[in-house]
Amino acid sequence: MAAAKGLLTVDLAPFFIGDGDEVTRAARASAIETIVEACRTYGFFRVVNHGVPGELVSRSLELPAAFFALPDEEKAKVVADPDGATPIPAGYFRLPSHSPENAEYLLIYQPHLGHNLYPANPHKFREALDECHKKLAKLGILVQEILAEGMGLPPGFFQEYTDSDSSFHFLAALHYFPATEEGGTVGLSKHEDGRALTFLLQDNVGGLEVLKDGEWVPAEPIDGTIIVNIGDLIQVLTNKKLKSATHRVVRKPGMHRHSLVYFLSIDADKWIEPLPEFTDKVSEPLSYRGFRHKEYAELRNRNKFHPPATPKEFYNINYYAI
Numbered sequence: 001m002a003a004a005k006g007l008l009t010v011d012l013a014p015f016f017i018g019d020g021d022e023v024t025r026a027a028r029a030s031a032i033e034t035i036v037e038a039c040r041t042y043g044f045f046r047v048v049n050h051g052v053p054g055e056l057v058s059r060s061l062e063l064p065a066a067f068f069a070l071p072d073e074e075k076a077k078v079v080a081d082p083d084g085a086t087p088i089p090a091g092y093f094r095l096p097s098h099s100p101e102n103a104e105y106l107l108i109y110q111p112h113l114g115h116n117l118y119p120a121n122p123h124k125f126r127e128a129l130d131e132c133h134k135k136l137a138k139l140g141i142l143v144q145e146i147l148a149e150g151m152g153l154p155p156g157f158f159q160e161y162t163d164s165d166s167s168f169h170f171l172a173a174l175h176y177f178p179a180t181e182e183g184g185t186v187g188l189s190k191h192e193d194g195r196a197l198t199f200l201l202q203d204n205v206g207g208l209e210v211l212k213d214g215e216w217v218p219a220e221p222i223d224g225t226i227i228v229n230i231g232d233l234i235q236v237l238t239n240k241k242l243k244s245a246t247h248r249v250v251r252k253p254g255m256h257r258h259s260l261v262y263f264l265s266i267d268a269d270k271w272i273e274p275l276p277e278f279t280d281k282v283s284e285p286l287s288y289r290g291f292r293h294k295e296y297a298e299l300r301n302r303n304k305f306h307p308p309a310t311p312k313e314f315y316n317i318n319y320y321a322i
């Protein structure tokens with residue numbers, strides 16, 4: 001474990017060793033403690049030895065970058081029907097020109113659900129991204145187990161919420177255009193992630209920043225690491241014990257940036273409210289009223305797909321705050 005530019009780095013190697021001896025168990029306990037502490041304070045941390053091979057990470061960033069460099073008519077071939085079966089359409093999307101954010105992305109849901117549109121070019125795009133999905137899903141399970149143990153919840157607790165085909169976990173391959181004088185530097189405006197957990201792979205350009213005690217802390221690229229953060233749904237379940245931190249992406253002049261983000265979500269029909277373990281059982285007041293996950297997901301979609309949203313129309317988790 002080491003502090004690098006604000007975000008803690010946690011070594012997950014001890015979790016990949018079979019039963020493990022006393023030393024391994026102690027290393028696991030220490031990693032769990034560090035992760036929970038990072039989630040209580042920052043809401044963000046990094047992991048190394050996470051089980052996603054470095055060469056797969058490289059391919060999974062390079063292939064989308066090659067796709068985004070294709071002419072618009074090629075990219076248009078993977079634009080999905082907006083009324084499809086998923087909460088956000090799979091496939092390619094370019095943010096509208098009046099949006100302050102200057103990025104394009106391609107969404108990929110869990111491969112077995114059959115929702116995806118894959119570009120035929122570059123070759124082997126699908127193979128790499130589907131493999132990445134699987135590896136990140138495994139890492140997702142591990143992080144859920146770490147958080148359950150660290151928060152005093154039973155094993156498998158979070159998977160009761162997340163392990164369903166109606167959770168719509170997805171990968172977003174993102175391309176941010178270089179900053180320009182007229183277009184400014186906003187890549188993604190400040191926001192909190194609306195799902196359960198987020199896992200981020202990025203190229204070496206940088207630009208992701210996390211708000212901590214009123215200051216923007218850079219979450220810079222470090223080879224071999226994956227950045228993990230808590231989303232709103234875990235913040236609500238834990239009654240704000242774990243933090244869904246505000247973050248943003250700042251674009252740099254002359255630099256195209258690529259990232260790959262895995263959003264681990266929760267079954268659309270699940271009822272989300274602070275758990276008794278963090279409220280009644282410890283005599284703490286509820287920070288949020290309960291809601292159905294799909295209702296919140298729909299509110300969040302309005303922010304994205306019906307811009308321009310005035311600040312008043314912008315929905316985030318405070319909508320349910322008590």
Ligand SMILES: O=C(O)CCC(=O)C(=O)O
Pocket residue numbers: 172174188193200202208247248249259260261
């Ligand atoms: O591209 C990044 O570094 C972060 C993306 C992000 O915050 C998001 O998609 O919610």
Ligand SMILES: [Fe+2]
Pocket residue numbers: 191192193247
């Ligand atoms: Fe985000």
